[in-house]
Amino acid sequence: MNDLARAWDEAAEGYEAYFVPRFAPWVRTAADALAPLPDGPILVPCCGTLPELDALTEHFPGREITGIDLSAGMVRLAQARAAGNPLVTAVEGDAATLDPRWTGRCAAVVSVFGLQQLPEPDVALAAWAAALRPGGRLSVVYWPGAIETEGPFAVMREALRPRVTPSDRSWEDRLVPALSEVELERDEFVTHPMTHPDAETVFEAYTRSGPLRPLVTARGEQFAQELREEFLRLAPAGEWTHRPGARLLVARR
Template sequence: MNEHLARGWDEAAAGYEQYFVPRFRPWVETAVAQLGDLPSGPILVPCCGTFPELDLLLERFPDREIVGIDLSAGMVRLARERAAGHDQVSVVEGDAATLDPRWLRACSAVVSVFGLQQLPAPEQAIDSWYDALLPGGRLSVVYWPSVTEADGPFSLMRELLRPGPADPDPDLAAVLGEAVDEPVAFPITYADAGSFFEAYAHSGPMRATAIARGEAFVEELRERFLERAPEGEWTHHPAARLITATGR
């Protein structure tokens, strides 16, 4: 399963960086803004993707060790390009679902944006990330829940790919004990429904499915999507979840 997911993101990496990273910037800014004053120690970014958090982290914590982790070799390559010239920054190709024991109670912060929902056991992952914090360290995680909006391209795509009621989301904040879990919504605009579909299918989270099911499936899905999508520019306001907690 992990290899299949990694291949999808390997192929999607460049397009994701170009198309989705700028649109997801407000959520990245929100996640980094939650960190406040941190104890001494490295900052860990599991599921870092192309590492859009890095520039903001370097602005606030220029002298900290910052480590990104991602399963996709394609994402890691772009993340390392972003980190070039910063000796205190490194990017590890690996599974962020369960952190290496060397991170146990060693980090001043753990930040992750839009990676948690892709992991097979998000409760275990966020528990592992929380256990990496030093006392007073900060966890800041943004992820997409199963339902992000009542109407929009994300909801239409989910309906076409997985008809019926969405699976209930696990109570991830409860896993951590004292944590804050709140919705965070921002507008995203696409030139039209066709450009969104192309990006979502080939440079986004549907890429692994497209590889597995083939281009004929993608084309049939595209036709169904465009039949129900509005014409012209499309703006929606999807709500992610933001979980924050302080290490004990």
């Protein structure tokens, strides 16, 4: 857990600069799906730098908002984003198991691109649903196994295939059952275009400031170099636009 947190600490500033603007349409989709809400606080598990904040304060002014993230570096940037708003807090912690004080208390739980990183995503999803109060809503966006058939994510999967044992994605089939205590309102794929200046830039961002930082840190420079060569061999030249699809789950208690 510490290695994971450290890797995200090191990635935090680059993540904010490169991925936050590119992921913004999905963050907006997740926040837009929440209304209307009962009174009560909003919880943001795996908040990263808390890019959800603008959309949440726009839709739900005057709410208490709490972001939780494993990485101190991410939490620092989230706190900087929330500066001046005394209702917003960002805390360091494991979002997979929520403090019991949240149980049945939240108007909303919203999480973007964190779920697929957790060791048991279906168990975490059930815990997040248990935090909702009656009428409260859960909105979760995550990257599924079937994210795209072409584009940097697909090319990276191809480049990783001979080097890394594929992760077990059977938990994706257990997400809807994990929501049995709440009413599932939406389960759909949301695609938006994303553009990268070129393959080299997206590789650097992905491995230094994004989701592959923990892996590359653990496996070392030689691994990173070989992965880079293979990725660039498979990638197209020049500006690269793709349309990855994220899964959106919205449920109401």
